[in-house]
Amino acid sequence: MSSRTEGALAHHFETLEQQAEAGALGMWAFLIQEVMFFGGLFTVYLVYRTLHPAAFVQGSAHLPIDLGTLNTGVLIGSSLTMALAVRGAQLGRGKNAALFILATMLLACVFLGIKGLEYSHKWHDQLVPGLNWNPGPDADAHLNLFYALYFVMTGCHALHMLIGLALMVVVARKAWRGGYSPGNFLGVECLGLYWHFVDLVWIFLFPLLYLLGRHGPHS
Amino acid sequence: MSQKPPTYLGGEYGMRSWLLTLDHKRIALLYLLGVTFFFLLGGVFAVLVRLELLTPAGDLFQSETYNKLFTLHGVFMVFFFLIPGIPAVLGNFLLPLMIGAKDLAFPRINLLSWYIYMVGGLFTLYAMLAGGVDTGWTFYTPYSSTYANSHVIAAALGIFVSGFSSILTGVNFIATIHKLRAPGLSWFRLPLFVWAHYATSLIMVLGTPVVAITILLVAVERLFHVGLFDPALGGDPILFQHLFWFYSHPAVYIMILPAMGVISEVIACFSQKRIFGYKFVAFSSLAIAVLGFLVWGHHMFVSGQSLYAGVVFSLLSFLVAIPSAVKVFNWIATLYRGSISFEAPMLYALGFIGLFTIGGLTGLFLATLAVDVHVHDTYFVVAHFHFVMVGGTVMAYLAGLHFWWPKMLGRLYPETLARITAVIIFVGFNLTFLPQFVLGYLGMPRRYHVYPLEFQVLNVLSTAGASILGLGFAMTAVYLPWSLRYGKKATPNPFDARGLEWTTTSPPMAHNFEEVPVVSTEAYERDEPEVVHV
Amino acid sequence: MVLIHEQASLMSEHGHVLPLRIYFGVFFALLAGTALTSWVATIDLGHLNDAVALAIAGTKAALVILFFMHVRYSSKLIWVFSLAGFVWLVLFFVLILADYETRVPVQGWG
Structure with a gap:
């Protein structure tokens, strides 16, 4: 272990433990900025939902609750496989970790596929503001705001998933080749934190976009 | 063992060794080059603006051109000089040295953030060259x-990108300060510069992403016109102001907090005393960081924001004055009965205290709802924030640059010339911006290139001041590089200052210290009892 | 039990290796929460719909943070960091609604 430790320890740290703690703390600080990034979007959502509740009710009602629920399940599954990948790395089972990351990637692709299907339905229904927008005569005058936010919020989320997929390729390769050890698996740990965060965002996006206010404003 | 290890400047040579360096000290110098370039660029636009305002008529530029000049001045100065200035140059260089570490926690990310900063700068430069x-x-x-008729997206993209540089720097500093302190260096033994940078990093991490998403939404609105900020389609343009100022007001504290950190170090050194009320000064940095997030609505008193929200934001804004005043009073208490000497960094620091106080107090005028209605969007506001930004941040930047110049580059700057320059800059600054308070109070609005004849005298004074200020900056830009070749070689601690950075060589070796320092004293502790002259 | 033996041998090594049943327990709880929230959304509960949906989302988020992200087993510092963003966001929401919820329409407009 000692020879491996020397290679893995950067020159400016005293111990692997210090290095791992600094890395994890840095990742958490980075996640704070992610919370605020999506937080800005949630704020816009909050304000426009307050200003135009009827438009948001109408928009919500149009989104397919079945596909949304299914996709939430898929993403939760990917979070589980990612947690198991981290556990594999903790135990020093590199190949096991790599395989679980691969499973996570597959589930992520399923999620993106279903998301793409939903997008294509929106395009077909002419519900893409700015590009293909013709919501029909019964549409609320401000329905464009709901759909603009729908696309920006889910789009930012999907972009984060794509970045996650790219990172997974790198980490899975390294894990497969035995690049991590029980004392040194920071890369897998940070990837895990990132992926769980992506899951977290969706846990809130799903009810806010698909579920809230399906029964109309009551105030 | 007989030979000393090479300094971080030696050892490796060539472009490659600099552009791929992971050494925080070299990256700090890369930032110094970038920041200086954008400061010069922003300065050129400032000169053009002041030249135009020499006469009441629009002699030099069309109003469209003038709009672009003050926009580019603001964009380059705020996003590419003031925000990265002190943290990325001085903070980058000094944080690991001050806490006894060999480097920042994430050296690769540190280098990456410099590249991101430069790419962001290039985007904005492109926007400038393409037409502004x-x-x-x-x-x-x-x-x-809706009404954009210039290169908004390219410029905004540049700011979006450079924002990530700021975020990564903040993440790096936070992890470094938590995890890389030398043995014995507890939180209350840290230099106040480190506390200030910790508070700054919190703002960078908590605030910057919000402006990033805001810019993204503006780009979406501009490209696809989905109605996000268009009232005709249900959007609210004032929502943009909320989102923008949620970051950009705290960003003011990104600029001033590190400056306050510099001032604490300089005052402690040149009055040869510990900082009075160390804990108060330390915690006031955190208080400013937190309170700074709760006051953004004071930029929006006349925007159509609800009056009730205005009252709340006005009250909260007054609160920020408390920790700011705590700092000023504690610096003054530190000076009291100190054995003060007036080296150039100290002159800048004393200038900072006076000018920042004026800048801060006029901020209270503006935080008062009724007064703000009178002076909103006038030169009073322009003068106020230039007192904080230039009188505060730039003064502190120059104080810090001079103070740590021997440490960074191993040469002493020419002291007499530097003192003269400090005085010139102080005089030039006041002549530039004091008249603007009067102009604003008399009702001259900002952002116009023509004005009524009765404002001319004060505008001429202001432009004259700007030329003196410019002369001061130009002198600095000459003698500092000159000193690299002709300056006296610096000893490890030329100013008899305290702090770990002064215990290593000037300039430091690649890994900062020969062995990991162990700290057993408070910050700024003087070995011998103070000699009190009565 | 095998799990206990496995756990004991692992705690000495780096970090906190959780037994598999915790991961699967959380996973099924999250799936159940998802099914529940979608089902509740089809029933008209008035104002309660929003409250229930957000409460379920909050619970799910807490499960992910505490177990999948290991915060339950982490240092106090990580606890603070994991909460900071959310606390800040709430401040943002409160102050921005202080404007939107108290705006009075200007007389003579519209």
């Missing part, structure tokens, strides 16, 4: 969305 932006540095909608 005319929205003002604030990119208010609908100037930047």
